[in-house]
Amino acid sequence: MITLGTARASPGETDTGRLEVGETRDGSPVRLPVAVINGAEDGETLYMQAVSDGDELNGLGVVNRVVPRLDPSELSGSVLVVGVVNYFGFQVAEHRNPIDDRKMNRGYPGDEDGTTSERIAHATFQAAKRADIILDLHQGSTSRMINETRVRCGIRHRLHSDCLELAKAFGCGHVLDIKGPDGQLARAGPEHGIPTIDPELGGCVGWDEESIRYGVEGVFNVLRHYGYLDGDVDLERQTRARGFDQYGSPAGGLVRFERDLGERVSTGDLLFEVTDVFGELKGRVTADDDGVFWRTRRLPQVAAGEYVCSVGTNVDQY
Template identity: 75%
Template sequence: MTTTLGTASADPGEIDTGRLEVGETRDGSPFGLPVAVVNGAKSGKTLYMQAVSDGDELNGVGVVRRVVPQLDPAELSGTILIVGIVNYHAFQVAEHRNPIDDTKMNRAYPGNAAGTSSERIAAATFEAATRADLILDLHQGSTSRMIDEVRVRCGTRHRLHGECLELAKVFGCGYILDQKGPDGQLARAAPDEGIPTVDPELGGAVGWDETSVRKGVEGVFNVLRYYDFLEGQRDPDPQTRAKGFEQFGAPAGGLVDLKPDLGDRVSAGETLFTVTTPFGEPKQTVTADSDGILWRSRRLPQVATGEYVCSVATDIDEY
């Protein structure tokens, strides 16, 4: 059966790319999101994948541009629907939020086809996503430094929690954050429609980084094999799961000297960072409140009083 997404249309055993039109720019020209359809020669499940929901989170499109050329629809069972760049306007100006309506796109789902710019894009991509059996919403830590993780955002009491957690484990970044997300996230909205959805947060960088992109590509192929899109299924590796965060801000202005590295285990009372003057004179020291893992930190060393410095993941187990 022919499968279409926007102007992309593929018969079984074919790949096609095109555009999903969602509105017009300020000069009245129509614009569309870049989309791809990979229609397997054999029947099977449907996977939906999207990237750049936040306009400066580029590791996801780095994954997409490597995954698609490696796909052979003759060897594929089922269908893959891809939106390569969701936040069109923010991507054009390398910003996080949609500059047309100053909205974070991943707070706009399930969207509104007659609403704001972000709501219209969310509605169009949500319609595509809910055609699928599984959803991967590729993100990264924007400009923060961050470990590679997969986020399960539906909440532990959701009827699909187990299926979302399984999908996160299969993706296999090594770390899972299992914490209910804010309203408006795709990974919150799609499980309500009965579709297991996860939010891989592929590191953090300005632009993209090779290590996180490579992990993302591996994660996509892990999913394709485990869920029988491709042959070669393997059992997923155990993952380190965190269920909470403690965030730390600067108690004084100056330059931050972070002590542990990303991914390091820390103990309650252990020094996380010190704040110094430009001459190296100590001003304040901040310690961990609980045992956990250094999960995320700011990229630049300079801070003002109260400015975000780092996050420690807590309530850790192996899943």
């Protein structure tokens, strides 16, 4: 029998339930939706979670598609799922937890006596620590972004190559291989000896079916590659960026992009122009380095100095 919160599954069974992680302001319990898929055959454990940022829903779309398709009679090992991590942010469609104004994915491994975010991080990390690999499903908030997978442990970490292999198995096509901030699950997992990746499934308002499809395929790729399911996975070469240049606007106005997401750019290439309301040119911004056009703001209007776009740099194939 494998349990997660109130979900209980014997070998060959699937169950859903709730994981209690604290209380709301009126004293009602906070219970996160969870699932357990317990394979008919023995094997390792995969942990997967989504919506640690409350407005990032593509990962939830992946969970919504993957769990019904996982047949425990065909599974070796088990899959533990937390469908919505940032309970409070999800309810109001906000990125951060509005109760403590914390970004959930900066609080791992958590604190059972801390703020609401730290308590949720602690409870979900206790589940994640039971696993052999971890998938923390994200998206580029509401920005426009390519589908990519992030390896956040840092190139000198003892599990760096294991995390890279996991990212390659997931197979979004692009990998951002840069050490992440303290408190990310993709940092805390490797610190506890568990290969972990942070798939960033595009960026949108609501959810995007193409990015969800990438995520669903990625999860099943991982399940096959690591022997949870039968089947072979061709590990295709990924485009990896090990640097990230961000660009702000030189003036207030309206942005006009000159590059498409995923397009290769060279030093000096025009990235975007800024015009006034009547179309008069106010500024141009060019690439500082060779790279891949990675991410942009969604709305065209900008103030002087406001974020506009990012280019992945130090690019190679692995």
